[in-house]
Structures are given as C-alpha cells and as structure tokens.
Amino acid sequence: MPNSSEKTLNFIRLPVWAWGLLFFFGANLAGCGQPEMKSAKIRPVPRDYVFRLAETHPPDFPTTLADKKFAELVFQRTNGRIKIDVFASSQLGEERAVIEQVQLGAIEFTRVSAAPLAEFNKQFGVFSLPYIFDDDAHLWRFLGTETGIKMLDNLEISHLKGLAYYSAGARHFYTKKMVKSLADLKGLRIRVQQNKINMDLINALGAVAIPTPYGEVLSDLKSSAIDGAENNPPSYLTAKHFQVAKYYILDGHQRVPEVLLISKITWDKLSNEDREIIKQAALDSVKTQRELWNKFEKEAMEKLKSAGVVITEVKDIKPWKSAVKPVIDKYRAEYEKELEIINKVR
Numbered sequence: 001m002p003n004s005s006e007k008t009l010n011f012i013r014l015p016v017w018a019w020g021l022l023f024f025f026g027a028n029l030a031g032c033g034q035p036e037m038k039s040a041k042i043r044p045v046p047r048d049y050v051f052r053l054a055e056t057h058p059p060d061f062p063t064t065l066a067d068k069k070f071a072e073l074v075f076q077r078t079n080g081r082i083k084i085d086v087f088a089s090s091q092l093g094e095e096r097a098v099i100e101q102v103q104l105g106a107i108e109f110t111r112v113s114a115a116p117l118a119e120f121n122k123q124f125g126v127f128s129l130p131y132i133f134d135d136d137a138h139l140w141r142f143l144g145t146e147t148g149i150k151m152l153d154n155l156e157i158s159h160l161k162g163l164a165y166y167s168a169g170a171r172h173f174y175t176k177k178m179v180k181s182l183a184d185l186k187g188l189r190i191r192v193q194q195n196k197i198n199m200d201l202i203n204a205l206g207a208v209a210i211p212t213p214y215g216e217v218l219s220d221l222k223s224s225a226i227d228g229a230e231n232n233p234p235s236y237l238t239a240k241h242f243q244v245a246k247y248y249i250l251d252g253h254q255r256v257p258e259v260l261l262i263s264k265i266t267w268d269k270l271s272n273e274d275r276e277i278i279k280q281a282a283l284d285s286v287k288t289q290r291e292l293w294n295k296f297e298k299e300a301m302e303k304l305k306s307a308g309v310v311i312t313e314v315k316d317i318k319p320w321k322s323a324v325k326p327v328i329d330k331y332r333a334e335y336e337k338e339l340e341i342i343n344k345v346r
Contacts (some may be wrong), residue, residue, distance in 0.1 A: 002251045010161050048082060049346065050085065052070065052108055052109065053070075053086045054093065055067050055087060055088045055089075056112070056215075057238065058088055059088045060091065061088070062293040063258055065291060065292055066166060068086050069282075069285045070281050070282055071085070072282035076118045077281060078277055081274075082277075084109060084129045090214070093187045094215055095213075098110045098170065099112060099160070104263075107263070108180040108262065108266040110261050111258055112258065112326060113193060113256055113257075114127040114256050115198060116195060116196065117155075117259060119195050119286070120158045123335075123338070124259075125335070126338040126342075127254070127256045127257060127330060128256065129254075129328060130201050130253045130327060130328070131252075131317065132328075136255065138255075138342075138345065138346060145341055147337065147341045156264055159263070159264045161267045162259055163261065164286050165257045165260075166286065168293075169297050170253075171232055172228060172230060172236075172252060173229075173251060174231070174246075174249075175188060175249075176227060176245045177227065182205065182206070182320055185206065185207045186206035188228055189208045189226045190210065191212045191217050192211055192212075200330065201254075201327055204327050206323070210225075211313060217229050217239065218239060218240060221244040228247075233297055246309050247312070248310065248311045249313075250312065250314060251317065251320055260285075
C-alpha cells in the first residue's frame with residue numbers, strides 16, 4: 001500500500017494533459033460560484049416579447065408604413081425588449097378572421113377597418129352609416145371627442161383593446177360598367193365589407209349587396225361574380241381592382257376609420273409601463289399615417305386617371321342621401337348618442 005507521501009508524489013507527477021483538465025474544471029467551478037461582471041455587461045438585452053401585427057394592405061401602403069412606425073417606436077422606447085413584426089398583404093388572414101385570432105391572443109396586434117369591427121362591437125357600426133360625415137375634418141373632430149375616444153376603450157368587452165384611429169378617406173363605388181347616376185347602380189352586384197349596415201346601404205341604393213373578403217374581390221371581378229365594389233382611391237389602386245372595374249363614381253358614401261388593436265389577453269400580460277409605451281407609440285404613429293395617407297391619396301387619383309379610369313363626380317348628392325334615409329332611420333335609435341355628437345361637431 002503506498003503511504004501518504006507516495007500518494008502526494010504520484011499526484012504531483014500527473015501528466016500535462018491531466019493538469020489541463022484540472023485547470024479547466026477548476027476555472028468553470030469557480031465561475032459558477034461568482035459570475036464575472038465584465039462578461040455580463042456585453043450580453044445583449046433579452047427581449048421580453050416578440051409580437052405579430054396583422055395587416056391587410058401591401059408593404060408600401062400608408063397604413064402598413066404607419067404600423068411599422070408604431071413597431072419601431074415601441075422597440076426604441078422599450079430598448080428592444082418588445083419587438084413587433086408587421087405581416088402585410090393578409091399573410092395572417094383576412095380582417096374578420098384576424099380579429100377572432102386577436103380576441104384569442106393567438107395574434108397580438110392588428111390594424112383593421114372599423115366596418116368589420118361592428119360585428120364584434122355594435123358601437124362601431126355607426127361609421128358604416130351613409131353620408132353622416134361632411135368631410136375628413138368632420139370625422140376627425142368626432143374621433144377626438146370623449147365619445148370617439150371611449151369607443152376604443154369599449155372594445156375591451158369584446159376582448160380587444162383599441163389603441164388609435166388611422167385615416168382611410170372616403171369610400172366610393174367602382175364598377176365594370178359606366179355608372180353616372182344613382183339609377184345606374186340598380187341591380188348591380190356590389191361587394192361590401194362584412195356587416196349588416198353595409199348590406200342595408202347597398203340594397204337601399206338599388207344594388208345587390210355581396211359580402212366578400214377583401215382578398216377575393218379581384219378574382220370575383222374577373223369572374224363576373226360581382227359587378228363592382230366600393231373603396232377609397234389608394235385601396236382601389238393598390239389592389240389592382242381598377243384594371244377590371246374602370247368606372248369610379250365619387251359619391252363619398254362613407255368615411256370609415258381604421259383602428260389599431262391589441263389583444264386584451266396580451267394587454268393584460270403587460271406591465272403598466274409597457275402599456276403606456278405601447279399606447280403612446282400608437283398615438284404618435286397617427287401623425288405619420290395621416291401625412292402619408294393624404295399624400296398617397298392624391299397620387300392614387302392621378303395614377304388612376306393616367307391608367308384610363310373614368311372618374312365621375314356626384315354633383316347632387318341629395319338623391320343618394322334620400323335613398324338611404326331608411327337605413328339611417330332603421331339604426332337611429334341604436335346610434336342616437338353617437339349621431340348627436342357627430343351633428344354637434346359638424
């Protein structure tokens with residue numbers, strides 16, 4: 001049996017490779033007991049969240065660019081802790097389906113038109129009522145009232161949280177055959193956004209309402225499943241609907257704002273500080289969106305004219321308003337408060 005002196009001597013005589021292993025494991029064990037501060041300083045800041053924002057419009061559309069501005073502001077103001085990826089061109093689905101996913105928290109953010117929101121929160125149906133706003137300034141005066149702002153918060157009962165409004169201009173009809181007057185709309189199959197008021201509006205004008213997802217409009221126009229649709233100039237242009245339906249009549253029957261939303265499930269997970277950052281970033285992105293929208297709307301009209309679109313202006317809107325009066329009367333009691341404020345800020 002070797003004595004203790006011999007054991008010590010054998011230990012000292014370990015080969016070089018064995019000494020290397022002892023040094024390696026000893027250094028790592030020491031590191032576990034006392035982390036080195038210097039290495040911690042160069043570690044990247046971990047992201048708390050990576051969220052998705054669903055958008056219907058193409059990447060260069062004013063609304064999509066505003067989505068990206070919003071995401072950029074959130075990223076900057078949280079020092080990279082919250083990253084929001086914008087998915088344009090309906091990559092995550094059409095608006096109605098996306099709203100349902102946002103309710104469930106499967107998608108965290110979206111930008112949608114207020115029209116399909118009416119199917120989830122009836123108060124937003126007021127924007128689908130025809131000819132209730134004189135111009136864009138009138139709409140934005142209403143959106144800035146206590147009632148307009150509260151509407152965003154009221155979405156919480158639908159498991160959604162409204163963050164801000166975006167501009168979407170006025171909506172007009174475009175068709176495959178010439179429409180110069182109200183009488184020319186009679187019997188035409190017109191695609192509408194998916195809510196009851198829109199259907200009542202089209203039917204009151206003598207046309208046939210066909211509720212269809214936005215992404216199917218172009219193919220339906222080509223196949224003659226529909227005779228026309230209605231939308232603002234930028235959407236009419238970028239969706240290429242003008243290539244099939246070359247007649248555009250400017251009646252301005254609706255001014256339906258866009259709404260930037262977050263899932264209530266997602267909102268409840270956030271700290272108060274992050275909620276404030278997200279809300280303010282959304283409000284700050286509105287200026288960018290409205291500036292881009294106003295510029296692009298003018299450019300869109302010029303491009304449509306250059307492409308050979310026949311544009312007709314409605315000079316006497318009275319017959320159109322008279323035709324849809326039954327629609328206003330049908331929903332007046334339901335939207336009495338909102339209509340009162342709209343008239344007040346006219």
